[in-house]
Amino acid sequence: MNILVLGMSAFAAGFALHALLSRWCLAWRRPGRLLLAFALAYAIIWVGLWTAPQVVSGLGLVALTSVRWLHLALFMCTLLAFYFLFYMGVIDDSPTLTVIRMIWRQGAKGMEEKHLHAFFTDERFLLPRLAYMEQKGMIRLEGGRYRLAKGGERWLAWLGPIQNFTRMGRPG
């Protein structure tokens, strides 16, 4: 019971801190800052539990053994990884969910496909991604042509074995 209660409490604390900071300052909406907010909340709870184990027993929970500390750490990390990936979907519009949202908002009268044109533009989809990839050194622009840069090669070196094994991600 202690792992469930403590893990969910730590996650709730991290979420509350992140929500508070996101409302307060735009910079905290960046995914990297999310990790920082959670790391801060997790560290406070972790150190608190470590230095004052009587808090755990005060909550009516069994004291944590070393293996339970590991289990709690695994639980907290999984919750954070899930929320981090989910948050990326929250700030990055998923095209599929956007289509569903736009049609739903039109209600019973439905929606003409041409209304989607305003959302699906190259300025929203392709150009910001190219700019980001160039800025991060994944691609480079030389003589008016985009080429794979060192950063991109490193990415593909990580993903390549999986793509080759599963036969996914080939162009065309």
Add this chain to the structure above:
Amino acid sequence: MIAPEALEYARLANPASAFLIYAVVQLCALHYGLAYVRAIALGFLAGLAALTLGEAWLWVPGLDSLALTLVNLIIYGLASYCFCVFMTLNVSALRIRIMVELKHRPDGMSMEELLAEYNADAIRKARIERLLANGQIVCRGGRLFLARRHLLPLVLFIDGLRLLLFGKRDL
């Protein structure tokens, strides 16, 4: 009879090993040509079966054991979600696709060539076709309507989260 500490370690290892089974089954299913969604489902069910068997074997009557089973189910479910997202990136993420395309073209691509392959119109058409094909939306009299509503709770949840975190639904 398993020693109590060994039992605790086994409970800790159970979701991790179930997740490994999920990942290996999904990767092998894709390698042998199973469709993407089916490979995910097959892997997830295989891992879930392993997790359930493990939990049943290691079960000790009591509330604490029940809570630990719930924790392990959550760990397995969320770790599987993360792996699934990671694998989907390999298939559909525009950035990855562009990098793979550029890797196969040593002379590079101009903006016009990139736009010819990855323009917003193509993305929109592909999404609409997919949503029409799997019955999420229907087209009647030239207008699009929502046919199935099972993605709607996710849309509303994301809108709610945006409202909570940013104070507005549309970014």
